[in-house]
Amino acid sequence: MKMGRKIGEGANAEVFEWENNNKVIKLAKPNIDKSDLEREFRNNLIMWNLSLPVPKPFEIAEFNQRPGIVYERVYGKTLRERFFENLISNTNNHTKLDWKDVRLTARLLGKIHSLSHNELPNDQRDLLKKQILSVNKLHEEEKKSVINKLDCLPVKDKVCHGDANPNNIIISNGEALLIDWMNAATGNPEADLAEFIIMIRYAILPPETPQNAVRIFDNNREKIIKAFMDEYTLSTGTTYEEVHPWVIPILARKLSSDGIIEEEKELLLNEIKRRLEK
Known part of the structure; x- marks a missing residue:
């Protein structure tokens, strides 16, 4: 077996x-073990067999x-990379921002969320609760309040990705693909949508991002979310109000992640506290 250069890195791999x-x-x-990868492989294979736009999984290896x-191998760029390129180019030529990638993503998620599959785990809520309870930045009463809100939400049985953020969406040849199916489960699509919205609304851009690009992104965060949800609603009928x-349970879940910086976690924490106080 021949391994070449590194072409990507995330919090877990x-x-x-x-x-x-x-x-x-x-x-x-x-921070993850072989059983986690076996679960990801199995989930990804299910998606491949459903003819969804995902990379084909070949085998578990070492x-x-x-x-x-x-x-x-999928040749393309993540939605996050495409966002940055779009923003940086707009600092130079002031062309109108294009939400085509966002609409592609909304249609992809709508297609995935229209499906049910009895071989996927059905532990979406159990996993969310486990993640929320592991967060040391929240007091026990705050965790209890978040979980109570989660318990009051309706239960669905649709295919869900579990981490639908712009780092896991690849745009290739004009098509959106979804990678990293480790946390896939049967459950509520609204959890995936909240994940995407939170990343757009609260993400802190890398320090090397040009300040003009940061300013353009900040000024357009809610427009991106609106374009995403408008397209998703058109495809599925599900609205932002649903x-x-x-948002609160997924904000709390994200505090358990190794993939976001401390400054961003503090931002999410403050937002959770603000919403719980309402």
């Missing part, structure tokens, strides 16, 4: 070229005593 230019291997970091998954009650 690193991605390298594998064998040839048509495959990649996603190698686990120490390299230098690190477990990994071999995938089909997603809104899921």
Whole structure:
């Protein structure tokens, strides 16, 4: 087996070229183990067999005593990367921002959320509760309040990704694809939508991002969310008002993540406290 250069990295894994230019291997970091990857492989295979736009999973593999998954290589850029490129180009030529990628993403999620599948785990709420209870930034009463709100929400049985943020959406040849299915489950699509909305509304851009690009993004965050939800509502009938009650539980869930910086966690924490006080 021949491993090439590293082409991507997230909170839980690193991605390298594998064998040839048509495959990649996603190698686990120490914070996840082989059982997590086996679950991701199984979930991703289900999505592939449903003919959804996801990379084809080939096998569980190991390299230098690190477990990994071999995938089909998808050539494209993440939605996050495309956002930054769009913003930076707009600091120079002041062209109108284009929400085409956002609308593609909304239609993709609408297609996924229209499906049910009895082989997927049905533990979406159990996982959310486990993540919320693990957050040390929230007091026990705050955790209890968040979980009470979650328990009051209606229960659905649709295919959900579990981490539908712009880092896991790849735009390739004019099509949106979704990667990283480790937390996929049967449940409420509104949780996926809240995840996307929170990333757009509260994400802190990297310090190397040009200040003009930061300003343009800040001025357009709510416009991006509106374009996303307008397209999703057109595809599915689900409105922002139905997603809104899921924002507090997903805000709390994100505080358990290794993938966001401390400054952003403080922003999310303050928003949770503000909403709980209403």
